[in-house]
Amino acid sequence: MPTEVIVQNLYIFNSKLSKTEEDGANKILFYYPAYEDENKKVLNVGHIEAVIYFTTNFNKNQSCESLRTEKTLQVLYNPEPDFWIIITLSAQCKTKQNLSASSDEPVYCTYNLQEPIYLAILKHWYHTFQMTVGNMTKLMIENDADHLRVMLNKFYNKYLQSTDVSSQTFMDMFQGISFLPLExxxxxxxxxxxxxxxxxxxxxxxxxxxxxxxxxxxxxxxxxxxxxxxxxxxxxxxxxxxxxxxxxxxxxxxxxxxxxxxxxxxxxxxxxxxxxxxxxxxxxxxxxxxxxxxxxxxxxxxxxxxxxxxxxxxxxxxxxxxxxxxxxxxxxxxxxxxxxxxxxxxxxxxxxxSKSYTDRPAKFVYFNAMNLAIKNSIKSSHTTSITNKYSEFNLSPEALRILVDISSQHSCLHPTSSTMIKTSNDNWVAGRLCNSREIYIVLNQKLTKLCDVDLEIQNLCTQELGTIFFYD
Known part of the structure; x- marks a missing residue:
């Protein structure tokens, strides 16, 4: 079902900057959208603070990374001690006509929002800020909190204006490097x-x-x-x-x-x-x-x-x-x-x-965590990454969601593992993790046997991806 993803807010705060309830706004370093009422900003930050402190009772070594409700998904990232970056997203499906009312009511489908994608985005934004501006803790110590607010506003406002967060998909999780194979x-x-x-x-x-x-x-x-x-x-x-x-x-x-x-x-x-x-x-x-x-x-x-x-x-x-x-x-x-x-x-x-991937029935994504190399046949150019659309990948939204789930599952499994899933339209989505190398395949053909799917993966790895190992 077509989904419209909306960024409701994005904010950065440091709880140490506020000592009482009266100065709760001091802890907020950046907030989007800026026009929201200050009381609402403080309320939103206070709500997520309560969630963070509550979840530490269960695991003090790992912080909470997401909070899902019926209408929203909140993704949390703790890049530096006491600093938190929070993004809140909502997903609306196509409006359904309400038979008992004259107006349409939005139908929410937050199940289409996947935490790994947006957590990867928050991490990438932070590391880019660190590279282009500096470390948040150091900036605040050497200057003051107001200076940090100015720099955060300059950076994140540009990113939010120029990046369609709702279009981020499976490929954006890796932030891989496309190497150019040469003689x-x-x-x-x-x-x-x-x-x-x-x-x-x-x-x-x-x-x-x-x-x-x-x-x-x-x-x-x-x-x-x-x-x-x-x-x-x-x-x-x-x-x-x-x-x-x-x-x-x-x-x-x-x-x-x-x-x-x-x-x-x-x-x-x-x-x-x-x-x-x-x-x-x-x-x-x-x-x-x-x-x-x-x-x-x-x-x-x-x-x-x-x-x-x-x-x-x-x-x-x-x-x-x-x-x-x-x-x-x-x-x-x-x-x-x-x-x-x-x-x-x-x-x-x-x-x-001498080589073309368009003739193969399988669409693949290959990622090597050792050197961050990425290679794929589902997207021709990285320069269009700002406006990723499903049509550019020639894959269904269902297939892209399955790819994210498989990739997230790999992080919890044995260093060598394979996963194969059959979609509702009888195609196959497969993923294999082997020694920090990941291969994901979508087969646009109906294969009924798992051995046929596994054979296609083997052929693709040996015949089509051999040159990428030159960069190991």
Whole structure:
């Protein structure tokens, strides 16, 4: 049954900021929608606080993650000590005509709302906030609660305005990275090119290369790569697609007139920026976790595009950015990155001509938790992730819900397990977990024997997914 998902509210609070019932509003750091009555805001926060404290009586080591009622689903996330992020959603089915009344009454179907999807969204939003703005506890200690409120409002209002939460589906649970399979020679050529950049320009600490919406190489660890990759896909690529001539009329073009092959990309979505020169646009500042001591270090993110390739360079904050540095980078990168992009293009076209998933009756999703690699045949492009619709996946809502249930079940099962479910229309939905690798399949054909389903999974794993293990 078609379902309309509505975000009723999203709020962040810290109970330590309130000491009495009279100052209950002080604990609220962010609340959407902002126009709601203050008493209602305090009441909603107080209600969920009571639930949190009540559930600790049963398990002090694990906090409550969801609360489901007849009309709503509330998902709770505790990212830092004393900080809570809560999202409340309602799901209305198609209105049913009430025979005893002239008006239609909404019919709620919250069973269509699945906790793992929205918990994954809250976690991803928080980690992106941590990367682009900073740690909430640290921000409040170094400044004050009002400063944290300002930064939370800037960040979450942009996300809520630009993201259709109701369209999030099975694929959004993984936040996986789409790697670009390349021939060994081309892959080594790309890696050598990035090493040359870091050796030539000591200001560049790390670099990352994307081709369209797929990752070619990253010098960051997998978690940092995952966050930066999704940040690029959500905020940078859509702007490039909407307007390829993003620097037209910008001062960058005036200061760097020789940008004939490639160009620098300014980021209008940056929350924190380094305004080293108002003439050169916004330069995002990202906070990346240090692997050695678990601290965060800030970097400027400078993005350069040539052909279909996007190069991300992470500049140390103690190195000044100047027009001379931009010119030197442009002269070094322009032609070389364009030629590399042409080589990648030829390799990709050669690979696509020899392999196609559209001919197979099975639709699959493969995820490798070891390197966060994701591969699928149900969605062609990550750049459309902001407007996910069931039609893009060519799967029924029932199949997508079953996939979420199977994935959630895997987290509680043996490291090697399989699940197969037959749907109401006689198709099969299957999932297999093996050594941190997950494969999910929807068979668009009627198979009556479980052995036939298992054989299809085996064939898909060995014949179609072999190349993904190159990135293990």
């Amino acid at each position: 060994n020679v081309i892959h080594l050529y790309a890696q050598s090119f990035l090493n040359a950049i870091e050796n030539t320009f000591q200001q560049v600490d790390f670099s990352m290369l994307l081709y369209n919406d797929s990752l070619v190489w990253s010098g960051l660890n997998k978690r940092q790569t995952q966050l930066v990759y999704s940040y690029i896909l959500m905020w940078v690529l859509p702007e490039i697609i909407r307007d390829e001539n993003v620097v037209k009329g910008n001062s960058v073009q005036k200061l760097l007139p020789n940008q004939l092959v490639g160009r620098f990309i300014t980021n209008i979505w940056a929350i924190k920026t380094d305004s080293w020169s108002c003439d050169l646009g916004k330069v995002p500042v990202l906070w990346l976790r240090n692997n050695n001591d678990d601290t965060f270090k800030s970097y400027r993110l400078v993005i350069y595009k040539a052909h279909h390739s996007i190069l991300c360079m992470f500049i140390k904050m103690d190195n000044p950015l100047t027009a001379d540095l931009y010119n030197s980078l442009d002269q070094f990168l322009g032609t070389k990155l364009h030629l590399l992009s042409e080589k990648i293009k030829n390799s990709v076209e050669k690979s696509l001509s």
